[in-house]
Amino acid sequence: MQAATAHKVRSVRPVGSCAVLAELSGTQDVLALQAMLLAAPLPGQQDVLAAAETVMVRAESPAAARRIGRTLLELELVPPTVQQGGLVVIEAVYDGADLTEVGELSGLGADGVIAAHTGQIWTVAFAGFAPGFGYMVGENQALEVPRRSSPRTAVPAGSVALAGNYSSVYPRRSPGGWQLIGRTEALMWDLNRAEPALASPGHRVQFRAVRATVTLAPKPDTATEARPQRHEIASGLRVLAPGIQSLIEDLGRPGHSALGVSAAGALDRASLRRANRLVGNSASAAGVETVAGGLTVQAVGDQVLAVTGAPSELTVTTAWLATEPSEPSSPAGPGDSPEQRTVPMATPFALLDGEILRIGAPEAGFRSYLGVRGGIDATAVLGSRSADTMSGIGPAPLASGQLLASGQVLDSSVVGSPELQPDFPGGGVTVLDIVPGPRADWFEPAALDYLCSQDWKVTPQSNRVGVRLQGTPLQRSRAGELPSEGTVAGAIQIPPEGLPVLFLADHPITGGYPVIGVVVDHQLDLAAQVPIGGSIRFRAALPPERPSSEATSASLAVSRTKSE
Numbered sequence: 001m002q003a004a005t006a007h008k009v010r011s012v013r014p015v016g017s018c019a020v021l022a023e024l025s026g027t028q029d030v031l032a033l034q035a036m037l038l039a040a041p042l043p044g045q046q047d048v049l050a051a052a053e054t055v056m057v058r059a060e061s062p063a064a065a066r067r068i069g070r071t072l073l074e075l076e077l078v079p080p081t082v083q084q085g086g087l088v089v090i091e092a093v094y095d096g097a098d099l100t101e102v103g104e105l106s107g108l109g110a111d112g113v114i115a116a117h118t119g120q121i122w123t124v125a126f127a128g129f130a131p132g133f134g135y136m137v138g139e140n141q142a143l144e145v146p147r148r149s150s151p152r153t154a155v156p157a158g159s160v161a162l163a164g165n166y167s168s169v170y171p172r173r174s175p176g177g178w179q180l181i182g183r184t185e186a187l188m189w190d191l192n193r194a195e196p197a198l199a200s201p202g203h204r205v206q207f208r209a210v211r212a213t214v215t216l217a218p219k220p221d222t223a224t225e226a227r228p229q230r231h232e233i234a235s236g237l238r239v240l241a242p243g244i245q246s247l248i249e250d251l252g253r254p255g256h257s258a259l260g261v262s263a264a265g266a267l268d269r270a271s272l273r274r275a276n277r278l279v280g281n282s283a284s285a286a287g288v289e290t291v292a293g294g295l296t297v298q299a300v301g302d303q304v305l306a307v308t309g310a311p312s313e314l315t316v317t318t319a320w321l322a323t324e325p326s327e328p329s330s331p332a333g334p335g336d337s338p339e340q341r342t343v344p345m346a347t348p349f350a351l352l353d354g355e356i357l358r359i360g361a362p363e364a365g366f367r368s369y370l371g372v373r374g375g376i377d378a379t380a381v382l383g384s385r386s387a388d389t390m391s392g393i394g395p396a397p398l399a400s401g402q403l404l405a406s407g408q409v410l411d412s413s414v415v416g417s418p419e420l421q422p423d424f425p426g427g428g429v430t431v432l433d434i435v436p437g438p439r440a441d442w443f444e445p446a447a448l449d450y451l452c453s454q455d456w457k458v459t460p461q462s463n464r465v466g467v468r469l470q471g472t473p474l475q476r477s478r479a480g481e482l483p484s485e486g487t488v489a490g491a492i493q494i495p496p497e498g499l500p501v502l503f504l505a506d507h508p509i510t511g512g513y514p515v516i517g518v519v520v521d522h523q524l525d526l527a528a529q530v531p532i533g534g535s536i537r538f539r540a541a542l543p544p545e546r547p548s549s550e551a552t553s554a555s556l557a558v559s560r561t562k563s564e
Contacts, residue, residue, distance in 0.1 A: 013438035016518030096180035111458035127260035128510030132171030132189025151177030163453030243294030253384035264388035269527030275371030278306035285375030310365030365424030439514035473498025490519035
């Protein structure tokens, strides 16, 4: 008979300053806690993400995270009710490249694998990796097989796969290390549906074998908004040069972890809010995030703009409208001398019809934000206009010649006064405070001190997904793999080679590498401004108040006795 404590949360670990990680005894307890939190959210709860053996709860503040942690330890877990009629049937052709090998690994043979896969009901336990990618748990362990020793660089969309005791369908073409046993035409992720994911956590799935009568055509990737058409607009901006990478971003789309979608949004949230305040917008209005300067835009109609973030020279050039409205304005005619002026950072200014703004290379920091009165009018996806480079959701990167319409996301009838900007990382070392854990116990006791005693260099391989750091590698004290669990922006994940990756807004929502510490939430803006080649030093902060006075003496977790 199962012990009563198996139906309690076994431990709660802090995940930075605004999230906690509940550890549970198995998949059924994971599903039970997830269902309870979704049905009756706790005060201050923002998002819930179930994984293999854990449920991560994101809170609106550090105080809310502490309260939630205490409450989780007191909950009696009740198995979720199976919803009748909620069965998703997926037809599959079983001709995968790894079908024979899976037959050998399982001892079932190829035909036995097909029979075992179609002969049971699978339950989507959690989502991750990519939107629409659901980790499905079966009714038995007959098909438990390891991942491939060498991941494929590209797995076709629709591939039916196995890894560990999970099955899934790849919703889009992507790298992957799961064993491929078949393929399906089922569209696992479609933004045109009311519920984009065909199978979300808690759904039951039945696979049905069909014969391949025709070659299955690849499905269009609906995760990314199509390239903008270059039609005329009444008011907005024309992109003359996008720079290295310029993206439309707002404050993101939190609350969709169960779909496998991260919050994304502006990496330096304070700078975007400042730009919007200056032009009289709502804080949630979409602007342009640009990296390392070079963005050049031309006004279509008179505009009110503001540029915040990394301090840069802002040059405005007077231009004459071209005769063809579809063409950018030519800078000047023969013998003409275009007028130029500079405008200050963090100050609203007018860009008159036909005038051109160029953002120069940053003097410090890395990312600048262009606010336009009314906001950028882009198509909202799951409630946000943000581009997510990890999942491909949202607007594509800006392209030369693209037209950006201004919207109506206003908060005030007037523009704001100039504001002081904070200091941005320059040639020195940027210090970031971290909360240890949730998996610092996967490393030697001195590893945390070692992490914080050296300066880590930001490498060119860094992007919006994460900052890759170079230094002396850290060593793990544990072997094996950590079951996938939820991650947050600010998490410092340590892959096997020992070099940290600091997650930013477009990070994968789950990960299997241990996280030694998490940057406190209010310093994520600063972390996003450290330039390529810059240096970061971590400083360990005290972990948040532990959620129970009866916790064990471990400094990183609040646990019930593991032997119970």
